[in-house]
Amino acid sequence: MSAYKILLVEDECDDREALNDALIDLGYSVVVAEDGIDALVKIKRMRFNLIITDFQMPKMNGIELLREVKGAGSDVPVVFISGHSTVETSVEAMRLGALDFFLKPVSIEAIKEIIEKVLERETDRTKVSGVSQDRYRLVTKDQNMTQLMDLAKTIASSKASVLIQGDSGTGKELFARLIHKNSPRCSKPFVAVNCAALPDGLLESELFGHEKGAFTGAISRKLGKFELAQGGTILLDEITEMALHLQAKLLRVLQEEEIDRVGGNKPVSTDVRIIATTNQNIETAIKEKSFREDLYYRLNVIPLKIPPLKDRGDDVIVLAEYFIEKYNRIDGRSVKGLTDTAIQLLKSMYWRGNVRELENVIERAVLLCKGKFIEEEDLFITEKPKTETAQKKSSMPLGSLREMEKQLIFNALDQTNGNRTHAAKILGINVRTLRNKLNEYRDQMKILT
Ligand SMILES: Nc1ncnc2c1ncn2[C@@H]1O[C@H](COP(=O)(O)OP(=O)(O)OP(=O)(O)O)[C@@H](O)[C@H]1O
Ligand SMILES: [Mg+2]
DSSP, X not given: OOSOEEEEEOSOHHHHHHHHHHHHHTTOEEEEESSHHHHHHHHHXXXXXXEXXXXXXXXXXXXXXXXXXHHTTOOOOEEEEESSOOHHHHHHXXXXXXXXXXXXXXXXXXXXXXXXXXXXXXXXXXXXXXXXXXXXXXXXXXXXXXXXXXXXXXXXXSOOOEEEEOOTTSSHHHHHHHHHXXXXXXXXXXXXXXXXXXXXXXXXXXXXOBOTTSSTTOOSOBOOHHHHTTTSEEEEETXXXXXXXXXXXXXXXXXXXXXXXBTOSSOEEOOOEEEEEESSOHHHHHHTTSSOHHHHXXXXXXXXXXXXXXXXXXXXXHHHHHXXXXXXXXXXXXOOEEOHHHHHHHHHOXXXXXXXXXXXXXXXXXXXXXXXXXXXXXXXXXXXXSSHHHHSOOOOOHHHHHHHHHHHHXXXXXXXXXXXXXXXXXXXXXXXXXXXXXXXXXXXXXXXX
8 A cells, every 4th residue: 555645534425435445446545534623633643645625514614624724834735526616616725725626526537647646746846855954944135034033043042932923924933943953952853733723622632642531532542742742842833722721731831841641640741842823913812811911921931023024125036036946946947037027016015925925926936937037927916016905804806716717727728739738737737627617618608608
């Protein structure tokens, strides 16, 4: 059986079993989940090479699952299967970073094709020298950021807790890794836990572990992340999402340096440095009594506030060039840079999703760019430039997304003189998906004429 691990998320028993059997027949190792919540629990425990998920499911649908997975910083590819898709849902899925979208009944040939594509890409990634060691590199030429990095390195040697605040995608996790890497703990584990990704009960046993028989389903003792991080660093992401009773337990860990496993009867001593992050306003959470003030003071021994990308001067371009190089290597392209108008557009944006959003834009542009330089239209930015209204939450009309997708597909077909296989390759989608979409457009035309 291949070491390649797939998570199959499907609430309908018959569909789940059929696809599971087919994937096993192909030689893959498969873990099944019955809904999005179940999937998140499994994702926390294991690393998957691919997630195949149904779209409509109780508790948490496929899009919500994708949001959680990407929000937790995971780059695992996600493929959707759906009984009743609309162009809007498939575009929304693609926009959030899904790899492909299939309509039920799913042909196993199509699934096999996509798995092979993902495998190929993974092999390429590991073959490309430097990519893995570059993975956590913090790139900046901005003076404030450089000072913050120097500060992070200086405080790395102590065991004091650090609270990193900053908007989503600003690089909080990279800062946490920088501190760990420069600390005397660097040869010990760095363990990250996203406090928002698990329900309270599960988070407690995830952090502190449990004894055999502590609750139904606790068939054996499980070590928590604190014990797994022994001697190293634990990153508690999105700390403000932690329930109050767990905050009390965490406070005890900070004060006593020991943890209580769920169902355990004696504390276990720990030696772990705690780094917490939040993209919420923690002072407001304290005022609203959803975050303990005493815990805040314990965590905030060393505060680091990461500025949003829009306040980092020319970093937008410095980072864009860094990402062009990165994706040139990964995708085997040789894009030389950005045209002046593309630079102006990047500089004029608000970048609500900060560096993560910029990276996604550049990754796509490198893949789709026809010439040597990335042009304004290769960026596919539909959001308005930095204005007061642009600061409000974006609400891109689905109609325009639909148009954008159509335009992307026609551009790719133009570029390949109508060769669907090549066009699908450029778009990074399955040729079957491309065919389905073209059929949809044709049907729409029929309705209009
Ligand atoms: N200065 C930087 N240089 C290079 N890559 C960066 C930089 N800042 C962020 N990134 C990249 O942007 C993405 C988001 O970074 P990271 O996960 O550290 O952000 P975050 O602040 O923890 O986000 P969130 O609040 O959503 O958890 C990652 O892929 C990271 O590698
Ligand atoms: Mg993060």
